[in-house]
Amino acid sequence: MRAWKDRRVLRGRIHGRLLLVLIAVAVLVSAVAVWQFGSLRDDHDPDLAEAEIPEGPRFTGAAESPTPSPSPSPPETPESSAAPTSAAPTTEAEAPPTTEAAAAGPQCTATLTLDDEWSSSISVTVEVANTGTDPIDGWEVLLDLANLDVTATWGLDHVEGDRYGDILFNAALDPGSSTAPSFQADIEGDWELPATVPCTPAE
Incomplete structure (x- = not known):
């Protein structure tokens, strides 16, 4: 009986x-x-279905501005009947032509070049050149050198004081030619060799 009840419950x-x-x-x-x-x-x-949306009116970015009307031009005035005045002609004074007179007569220059230098003396070359248009037959240079005492010369003749002149073989110089005598001097203090010294052609 109990088994039947269990089956019934299970069902x-x-x-x-x-x-x-x-x-x-x-x-x-x-x-x-x-x-x-x-x-x-x-x-x-x-x-x-999707309904089509009608497009509205399209607007441009900027509104059209009205075109301004041209302003009336002023009336033309009649030309003056007076004849134009002409300026008085000016005359420029012509300057007379200037001519540079060429340097005439004998001329010379003397250039100094340091050849050697020792502790107590120096050796210098004197280049004498004829820079004129005429030949020269003799010349003289002035060796006035501070703190330098000329002790020996080659191709130079001691005239007097600081004056030195040519000797026989280098006296005559044609225009554009030159000669190169030299001298030796003792140093007696601070010295500076000038680039040129005075040169005088013989008369």
């Missing part, structure tokens, strides 16, 4: 579970049917 439980499964399946089928129905309605319902 009731199985039937209850089957009922729950059937209910769940029915709910799922109903949901699928509703979803399919909604999809078909959206595909065939003309009310869901």
Whole structure:
């Protein structure tokens, strides 16, 4: 009797579970049917079509400005009948042509060049050149050198004081030619050799 009751209870439980499964399946089928129905309605319902929105009037960015009317031009005045006055002609005074007189007569220059320098003396070359237009027959140079005492010369003749002149073989110089005598001097203090010294051609 008890076994029969247990079977009955077991069958009731199985039937209850089957009922729950059937209910769940029915709910799922109903949901699928509703979803399919909604999809078909959206595909065939003309009310869901997008309505075209009419375009409104278009406006440009800037408003057209009215064109200003041209201003009236002033009336033309008649030309003056007076004849134009001409300026008085100016005359420029012509300067008389100037001519530079060429340096005439004998001329010479004397240039000093340091050849050697020792502790107490120096050796210097004197280049005498005829820079004039006439030949010269003799010349004289002035060796006024501060703190330098001339002790020996070659191609120079001691005239007087600081004056030294030519000797026979280098006296005559044609225009543009030169000669190069030399001298030796003792150093007596701070000295500086000038670039040139006075040169006087013989008269």
